[in-house]
Amino acid sequence: MSIEEMKDLLGTQETVLELVQLEDGALALRAVGSDKAPIVRIEFNDEVRQMLGESTGIVAQHMVQAAFFAVMEQQSNKWHAQVIDQKPEFYS
Numbered sequence: 270m271s272i273e274e275m276k277d278l279l280g281t282q283e284t285v286l287e288l289v290q291l292e293d294g295a296l297a298l299r300a301v302g303s304d305k306a307p308i309v310r311i312e313f314n315d316e317v318r319q320m321l322g323e324s325t326g327i328v329a330q331h332m333v334q335a336a337f338f339a340v341m342e343q344q345s346n347k348w349h350a351q352v353i354d355q356k357p358e359f360y361s
Contacts, residue, residue, distance in 0.1 A: 288330055294318070296329040309333060 285301045286308070297307035311329045313321065321328055 288326065288333060290326070296326065298333055309336070 286298055287301050288296060288298050291297050291307075291310075295310055295312040297311070298309040299305070299307045311332060313325060313328075318325055
């Protein structure tokens with residue numbers, strides 16, 4: 270997903286996100302104050318939820334952070350590839 274696609278999904282360039290627990294026990298990432306469907310929904314089965322205990326939210330937060338890092342790294346790699354592919358104007 271590109272930064273532009275994320276902007277289209279979130280509706281604005283800057284959005285505050287929150288990770289909340291839904292009524293069914295799943296965790297959801299959504300824009301603060303949004304009534305739309307969550308951007309991301311994370312569900313752990315009962316066995317994993319029991320194993321994680323109170324750390325379930327922290328694990329979900331790290332999963333979301335890893336996803337954002339991966340998108341940012343992908344965008345950075347594309348930008349660097351474009352810079353490297355450009356023919357230099359001058360040679361030394």
